[in-house]
Amino acid sequence: MISPKIIFLLCVVIKTCATKNGKTEAKSSECVDRWKGKCSKLWCRLLPEIMKNRCPRTCGMCERNECFCEQAWLGWSECSATCNGGVRNRSRICGAPASCGLEQNQTQQCNAIACGIWSPCSKFCGTGTRMRSRDCADIKGKCPPKYQDCNTTPCPSMTCPRGQVYRYNTSSSCCVPSLTPFKCGSFKLDSNIVGGTDSKPSEWPWMLLFRMGNKQSVNFVYCGGSLINSKWAITAAHCVTSWIYMPQHIRIQAGLKKIRGNGGQVSYGKRVVIHHFYNGVAFDVALVELETPFILASNENIDIGVSPICLPKGESTPIDAHCYAIGWGAADPFNVLISQHLQHVRLRNLNLSVCEHAYYNDSKSGFIDTSFLCVGKLSGGADTCIGDSGGPLVCQSSSSCSWYLAGITAFGSKTCGAPGKPGLYTKVEELEVWIDLMVNSNSTDEDFIFADQPGLS
Numbered sequence: 224m225i226s227p228k229i230i231f232l233l234c235v236v237i238k239t240c241a242t243k244n245g246k247t248e249a250k251s252s253e254c255v256d257r258w259k260g261k262c263s264k265l266w267c268r269l270l271p272e273i274m275k276n277r278c279p280r281t282c283g284m285c286e287r288n289e290c291f292c293e294q295a296w297l298g299w300s301e302c303s304a305t306c307n308g309g310v311r312n313r314s315r316i317c318g319a320p321a322s323c324g325l326e327q328n329q330t331q332q333c334n335a336i337a338c339g340i341w342s343p344c345s346k347f348c349g350t351g352t353r354m355r356s357r358d359c360a361d362i363k364g365k366c367p368p369k370y371q372d373c374n375t376t377p378c379p380s381m382t383c384p385r386g387q388v389y390r391y392n393t394s395s396s397c398c399v400p401s402l403t404p405f406k407c408g409s410f411k412l413d414s415n416i417v418g419g420t421d422s423k424p425s426e427w428p429w430m431l432l433f434r435m436g437n438k439q440s441v442n443f444v445y446c447g448g449s450l451i452n453s454k455w456a457i458t459a460a461h462c463v464t465s466w467i468y469m470p471q472h473i474r475i476q477a478g479l480k481k482i483r484g485n486g487g488q489v490s491y492g493k494r495v496v497i498h499h500f501y502n503g504v505a506f507d508v509a510l511v512e513l514e515t516p517f518i519l520a521s522n523e524n525i526d527i528g529v530s531p532i533c534l535p536k537g538e539s540t541p542i543d544a545h546c547y548a549i550g551w552g553a554a555d556p557f558n559v560l561i562s563q564h565l566q567h568v569r570l571r572n573l574n575l576s577v578c579e580h581a582y583y584n585d586s587k588s589g590f591i592d593t594s595f596l597c598v599g600k601l602s603g604g605a606d607t608c609i610g611d612s613g614g615p616l617v618c619q620s621s622s623s624c625s626w627y628l629a630g631i632t633a634f635g636s637k638t639c640g641a642p643g644k645p646g647l648y649t650k651v652e653e654l655e656v657w658i659d660l661m662v663n664s665n666s667t668d669e670d671f672i673f674a675d676q677p678g679l680s
């Protein structure tokens with residue numbers, strides 16, 4: 224097969240348009256053979272595609288006296304506004320310049336329907352949520368409301384009473400430090416996550432790195448997790464479901480500062496307990512008993528940098544509370560690599576209905592129920608990402624300064640940190656009875672692990 228190595232420009236250069244009998248026509252003004260002396264009608268017949276560019280005059284390709292478009296209209300663009308009137312465009316590619324009178328772009332009004340009015344902001348300062356709905360019907364017959372961050376300016380500073388300290392990274396909210404600092408959720412005063420900042424070593428001493436694989440091959444799944452006591456770790460069920468029968472291939476590291484660094488403590492799984500309500504989406508939580516317990520920090524052993532997180536103990540995370548998600552996940556949604564350093568990011572607990580609407584089109588949206596927390600930043604730019612699964616979402620207790628495990632990183636938008644797409648976290652508050660039962664008693668977990676587990680054999 225012969226194929227041209229050189230691409231010649233189309234010789235039919237339409238330079239002008241002329242109106243003849245009320246019809247606009249293109250007039251080609253330049254039509255010359257570029258392969259001078261070698262053009263022949265025979266070649267035109269044998270290789271028409273190639274020759275029409277090289278020998279258009281000889282091949283009789285010069286007379287093109289009409290305006291034409293090479294392409295039909297493309298679909299309309301998305302409307303520039305969801306209400307109060309926007310515009311949308313469509314375009315097509317035409318062979319002749321637009322001066323020929325052929326439209327190449329069209330603009331149309333759309334979504335002329337009036338916007339609802341914004342609800343009052345849920346907070347006066349320090350970032351709240353506002354919402355507006357509108358009366359319309361999209362394809363599924365519902366029109367999703369729009370949610371936005373509002374009143375983002377920090378709240379005025381306050382002076383904490385004697386014996387109290389500021390909550391982490393605020394100057395407007397105080398708490399009383401726990402008297403037993405190493406019990407759980409230690410607060411250190413000197414102390415993939417998108418938009419995160421590097422955590423200081425041991426700032427989050429319950430943070431665990433899970434690497435799943437088998438001992439022969441390279442480790443190939445990374446997840447986060449939290450230490451709840453020296454013998455038990457908590458993570459997302461989807462991280463460990465494939466390792467229920469080989470918990471010894473789950474490698475767990477505590478007190479780790481750099482992902483590839485040495486240091487810290489290593490243990491392996493001894494037993495995996497998946498929540499019996501886990502259905503692939505909801506109740507995405509698992510407990511992993513450790514083969515060798517971790518050595519915990521104590522007053523005599525402060526530098527060990529490993530201590531457990533508190534459970535909520537009935538504490539319900541208020542809407543608008545700022546909490547922290549911690550992980551080694553991707554720090555940039557366009558560069559899906561595990562972060563070298565532990566990251567944390569400040570996120571706000573949002574009304575669950577924000578997530579219900581944000582994931583309305585997602586097949587999983589039907590599963591969004593009260594077993595989740597919806598947490599993020601509506602303006603985007605801060606989120607957990609690939610590799611953060613199983614890691615902790617921690618909030619500070621309303622009375623003490625201790626951190627408690629409010630959520631476990633579960634799932635969210637593919638483009639981490641996309642505006643209006645917060646993350647979904649397994650809510651720990653209602654799991655506490657189950658956790659206590661598994662961790663503090665010698666009850667056999669057979670009834671819990673394998674009952675109602677679809678797809679396990």
Ligand SMILES: *[C@@H]1O[C@H](CO)[C@@H](O)[C@H](O)[C@H]1NC(C)=O
Binds near residue numbers: 301302303310328330
């Ligand atoms: C439509 O086209 C105009 C001008 O060409 C442009 O300014 C505008 O951004 C486009 N709108 C959309 C929704 O693509």
Ligand SMILES: *[C@@H]1O[C@H](CO)[C@@H](O)[C@H](O)[C@H]1NC(C)=O
Binds near residue numbers: 314321327328
């Ligand atoms: C049509 O729109 C495209 C991009 O939106 C632009 O590049 C082009 O110049 C426009 N054509 C005309 C004739 O306005």
Ligand SMILES: *[C@@H]1O[C@H](CO)[C@@H](O)[C@H](O)[C@H]1NC(C)=O
Binds near residue numbers: 377392569
């Ligand atoms: C501290 O809080 C401010 C907002 O008050 C936020 O912008 C900043 O990212 C926070 N810093 C950390 C380390 O979380």
Ligand SMILES: *[C@@H]1O[C@H](CO)[C@@H](O)[C@H](O)[C@H]1NC(C)=O
Binds near residue numbers: 576
């Ligand atoms: C969450 O949003 C729903 C629907 O907008 C509302 O009815 C409910 O009161 C909100 N809950 C809280 C705690 O703000």
Ligand SMILES: *[C@@H]1O[C@H](CO)[C@@H](O)[C@H](O)[C@H]1NC(C)=O
Binds near residue numbers: 361367583
């Ligand atoms: C859901 O899908 C429809 C059609 O694809 C789209 O018009 C609408 O904006 C989507 N809604 C959300 C919340 O993404």
Ligand SMILES: *[C@@H]1O[C@H](CO)[C@@H](O)[C@H](O)[C@H]1NC(C)=O
Binds near residue numbers: 663664665
């Ligand atoms: C669990 O079993 C161990 C020994 O097998 C025993 O020492 C411990 O007291 C038991 N704990 C409970 C809560 O029954």
